[in-house]
Amino acid sequence: MNIQDVILGILNKKPHSGYEIKQHFEEYFSFFFDASYGTIYPTLSKMEGLKLITKESVRQEGKPDKNVFTITSTGTERFQTYLHGPVEKEVLRSDFFMHLYFGDMTDKETVEKLLRQAMEEKQTMFDDLEQKLKKLDTKLGTYQKMCMELGLAQYAAFIKEIQRVLELDFA
Amino acid sequence: MNIQDVILGILNKKPHSGYEIKQHFEEYFSFFFDASYGTIYPTLSKMEGLKLITKESVRQEGKPDKNVFTITSTGTERFQTYLHGPVEKEVLRSDFFMHLYFGDMTDKETVEKLLRQAMEEKQTMFDDLEQKLKKLDTKLGTYQKMCMELGLAQYAAFIKEIQRVLELDFA
DNA sequence: CTGTGCATGTAACACGTTACATGATTGC
């Protein structure tokens, strides 16, 4: 999976501008992927050069112009190849786990604070995602919802487990 | 969190060689962090230059020589700063979620295969981690175990949720 | 006239991986 594939997936539904693609990232899959403008715009240029997408300038009322990108048949092909291809191993990079792992080199209060903070953050993420799921209910397909429900399930498990250890070891 | 901090954490317990550090990564926190030799060795050289660690060549019987690194007081200081500093946001990069998200652009069989495969992989990771936890039981501190138990809880939730959707939508 | 949102883009930098290259020692 690279950003190109992800962009192709989004454009496969309908044309978007770079700015809209970034919004889509934040709105729909912030919890398992993200990319900055610094990646998106150069990637779009590159993909245009590779004839995977085409650019069209669109005038808007009350807003600046935007460059809307449309997927080409080559792009669709490439995306289908991605979809049917192998699934890359999931990568988690967690500073929370690292801090916890080395927790015995600090005091108990620091660890407790770490755990409480992590729990609160996860709770916020849970709430946000749940709210998003409710709000977008009709706009989402089965599999999009499935993604979110899987995310929620993992968040919930994490929160529950933290609560358990907080009660057990920090009573 | 960068690799330097992680290496300092490992060396804070006892001196290690680059090779041993890599093994430690795989053995103890493969599920939330990883790094390759291509990162480890240059980083160790850099850290030696920064006086965070010192190198010592050690002869072994039946094995080639190794460079063992020891943390300095500057290194310990730096690690304490890391430990008490802010916790970076967790980053997940999941190709599985991406494939699932765009699942409606393939056929149901492909998605089912995707889900089953993901479930099996998570089950394997669960089993491995559980086994590791049992095997290392006495060698692990409270917080190390906590990390693993949190990992297990998340894996279990994921597996359970996948099973649910498989029974519900793919009956 | 200023802040906010919309919109695009670049340049410097950090970080990390993969593949390559080397070589010791042991066990078969």
Next chain:
DNA sequence: GCAATCATGTAACGTGTTACATGCACAG
């Protein structure tokens, strides 16, 4: 002699971020 494990290291490459730079349009 060869495969496996131990052990170290580099060079090329890819990928992505952050900070910077610019500018339109609207609302208050």
